[in-house]
Amino acid sequence: MALPSVKTLEDCANYSQVVKPYLPQLYELPWKVVDAVSNRESLLELYKNTNPLVSGLGFSIFLGAIFLVASEINRNYSQVDRMWSLLPTIYIAHFAAWSHLNHLPSQRLDLVLLWSAIWSARLTFNYWRKGGYEVGSEDYRWEIIRRKVPPPLFFIFNVTFISFIQSIILFLLAAPTYIILLSSNFEKDVTAADLCFTAVQLSLVLSEWFSDQQQWDYQNAKRQYQKTAKVPRGCGFTQAELDRGFITSGLWAYCRHPNFAAEQTIWFVLYQWSCFASKTLYNWAFLGPLFLIMIFQGSTWLTELISSGKYPEYKFYQKQVGAHVPSLTPYRAPSATPKVIRTSDLAKRQKTEQKVE
Numbered sequence: 001m002a003l004p005s006v007k008t009l010e011d012c013a014n015y016s017q018v019v020k021p022y023l024p025q026l027y028e029l030p031w032k033v034v035d036a037v038s039n040r041e042s043l044l045e046l047y048k049n050t051n052p053l054v055s056g057l058g059f060s061i062f063l064g065a066i067f068l069v070a071s072e073i074n075r076n077y078s079q080v081d082r083m084w085s086l087l088p089t090i091y092i093a094h095f096a097a098w099s100h101l102n103h104l105p106s107q108r109l110d111l112v113l114l115w116s117a118i119w120s121a122r123l124t125f126n127y128w129r130k131g132g133y134e135v136g137s138e139d140y141r142w143e144i145i146r147r148k149v150p151p152p153l154f155f156i157f158n159v160t161f162i163s164f165i166q167s168i169i170l171f172l173l174a175a176p177t178y179i180i181l182l183s184s185n186f187e188k189d190v191t192a193a194d195l196c197f198t199a200v201q202l203s204l205v206l207s208e209w210f211s212d213q214q215q216w217d218y219q220n221a222k223r224q225y226q227k228t229a230k231v232p233r234g235c236g237f238t239q240a241e242l243d244r245g246f247i248t249s250g251l252w253a254y255c256r257h258p259n260f261a262a263e264q265t266i267w268f269v270l271y272q273w274s275c276f277a278s279k280t281l282y283n284w285a286f287l288g289p290l291f292l293i294m295i296f297q298g299s300t301w302l303t304e305l306i307s308s309g310k311y312p313e314y315k316f317y318q319k320q321v322g323a324h325v326p327s328l329t330p331y332r333a334p335s336a337t338p339k340v341i342r343t344s345d346l347a348k349r350q351k352t353e354q355k356v357e
Contacts, residue, residue, distance in 0.1 A: 018179075025051055056171055064165075067166075092112055
């Protein structure tokens with residue numbers, strides 16, 4: 001059977017019943033795919049008869065190999081980054097499609113897919129407008145890490161974390177949907193709680209849009225200020241704010257990384273949704289949100305290490321405002337700050353240094 005036979009809602013989240021018995025299918029799956037292709041058998045039937053958690057996990061491992069090869073050939077390590085906004089929704093769509101193909105109750109899965117598709121659209125747009133899909137584009141942090149780590153160690157880091165682990169984590173973020181799929185056999189219709197979870201998710205996506213748009217507006221105004229040494233008309237920022245070098249208004253006045261905070265919360269809420277659907281206090285699907293939080297902790301540490309080195313006032317900002325947990329009061333610039341290097345002056349210095357080089 002492709003799905004376990006569970007007798008209670010609690011069983012839907014029991015690792016020993018709904019995950020462990022199907023892991024052997026993961027080892028057999030590549031050979032079954034080869035046999036189906038060589039014997040011209042229906043891949044659709046193989047897909048329908050394979051446990052959806054196993055087929056999704058297998059696909060994430062396959063993608064890890066592609067990411068590894070592509071990153072090493074191109075010497076560009078943002079291959080997973082380009083798919084970050086798409087893969088969780090693709091996996092959720094996979095669970096929903098599998099459920100529909102097997103004529104199982106799918107209304108609740110469709111609801112999960114709805115907010116996830118909106119999440120993907122927003123994040124993909126934001127990544128695109130920042131140039132993430134341009135040829136040769138790469139997250140600047142990978143270059144910094146490459147300079148600090150010997151090539152053999154960085155290759156091992158790429159084989160393990162960058163290519164494979166991140167790919168699997170993106171699948172694990174969607175894994176709570178599997179529990180919701182199983183629990184839908186007991187509660188087939190969308191409940192009021194499902195609608196509440198969806199409303200929370202959409203609210204978090206909306207908060208991400210506001211925070212990313214505020215950052216986008218600030219960075220555009222700062223770039224124009226650096227070029228012209230004049231505060232752009234109607235930008236909404238003062239010269240002092242642009243000289244500071246980083247945004248401290250809007251949502252960023254209360255949280256140093258409001259977009260990061262919302263992103264982590266979104267996938268934690270989906271996990272909580274699976275707990276509620278299966279009437280369990282906790283379950284194995286916590287792995288996805290847990291690993292995501294760990295990634296953001298490391299990413300935030302590196303990002304802030306760079307920012308504190310570039311902007312003198314950033315350390316004051318760190319003391320007043322929480323990184324991911326919002327502060328109750330907004331940021332207030334210190335009355336007497338260290339010597340501030342204007343971003344316009346910094347741009348001029350960089351141009352002079354480039355000429356000298």
